Amino acid sequence: MSVPAHKDQAIIDNAATVLNEMRALCKSLVYAALLTDDGFEVVSLPSYHQTDGSRMASMASSMQALSDAVARELKMGSSEYIIIATQTGYVLQLRVPSQSLVLSALFGDDETLGKALSISRLSAQKMSALMTPAAV
């Protein structure tokens, strides 16, 4: 039985690297986490926000599964992003390509949605690349 991602030190280290680079690229990033499909936090950025990381991971997992179910029901292909826009910022969420991981991030309202999307997508791709063994 393989080690789950949230208990695999190599994956945890890679996830921390990706999130730290994400924060360096985007000062309006308030909170970000990588989590398993079934709602366990792999790693999250230290947050100034009052955030219960494990609860956020569970909620993000449910949201991801619901968005996948809606896309499937409507025969729209697979869900690429989830966006929750509020008066004070955005929550952006997407799958790490080819992995059973989800990236969830909260941006302040001083960020443009386009830049938030771009940074999130690049970070998810970076995480995927770090987890994929290099071709020989």
Next chain:
Amino acid sequence: MAEHVILFAGPMGAGKTTAIQTLSEIPVVLTEANNTERHVADKATTTVALDYGEIMVSDEEKVRLYGVPGQRRFDFMWDILKERAVGMILLVNNDAPNPIALALEFLEEFSELNSRGGVVMGISRSDVSGGPSVDDYSAAISARYPELVVPVFTVDTRNTSQMRLALMTLIMNIEARSAFTLNGSTAA
């Protein structure tokens, strides 16, 4: 058309998704994710938001079937879904560690459904272990909640007639209680 919303609750591995798939007359909406807790329940995927199915129990009566995730870390989904439900089928797998305590825990968590409508309990996987008997569950529930009437069945969640029996028992309890309440208020 009358509609009922029924929840399927219970621990991971009790068979909630299977029960809804067995009963539903529409393709079931699933929110499965890869299960990283294989030591808790040895299955590839687990429900992380809800399951949804529908069944007509008469020409004029539709039942909406919602399954909730079994893990407590998804209890926000319990709160969302129990608000709209009138009854619950509580499923507990008899080979779980201390299944009676689990049953009591879920009854406590979803107690408002009993006061609003009704609860039926199904013991699954009773054929694969020497766990507690139906009487053991009934006695424990009566001791903890003397005011509750909770029918207890052993069920194979893959068996349509067994699951229909559990569901119809619940619907009849809900309707009987509703009629009783209505008559009581009319008489008053």
